[in-house]
Amino acid sequence: MVFTRRVLTRTYTDYTRYRPFLRQDFLYRCAYCLRHEYFLGGEAGCVIDHHRPQGGSYARPDLICVYENLYWCCNECNSIKGDTWPSSAEYTAARRFLDPCQAEDDHDLHYRVELGGSLTSLTTVGSYTIENLILWREQLVYHRANMIRWQQQYEELLRLREQYELTESAHEQTQARLSELASWIEPPVFNRPRR
Ligand SMILES: [Zn+2]
Structure with a gap:
């Protein structure tokens, strides 16, 4: 991204x-x-x-x-x-954080997300970032695995809806589940109350 x-x-x-x-x-x-x-x-x-x-x-x-x-x-x-930042020697050797505001630093170019939510680094920048931000922490693995599962379920339901003639109640249930999955894949935004 x-x-x-x-x-x-x-x-x-x-x-x-x-x-x-x-x-x-x-x-x-x-x-x-x-x-x-x-x-x-x-x-x-x-x-x-x-x-x-x-x-x-x-x-x-x-x-x-x-x-x-x-x-x-x-x-x-x-x-x-925190205050972690590479030395100039590290930076030159690509031992640095990826910068997600630069096209060449798209996360997908530096590490791969596996089906189970773990990450496999593809570059030195990827491994430096994973290591120094502890992107392998358990709740992130769990979260990424869920995101993949929800996306897969969403696509599968769309496919089933296209492929089969659903009864009215099955159609309603499918719609409800699709909406639920969509709200997790692209969640709503809530602003903090201001006094
Ligand atoms: Zn974070």
């Missing part, structure tokens, strides 16, 4: 002001593990990640409020990533 950023017509000195734009540009998903906010307790399950970290040995304080350095990210990935 690759995310496309809007071109903003104004800048802010408080990076949290970019929050609504980031949510939309990242399609309400964590830039790294790709889980939708819906599965993370809603908007509050995500934070703004500084791709080039704010602290640590490779801190880039000059990028703290630069929109292109901000990524919508789940609390877990953000906390695991």
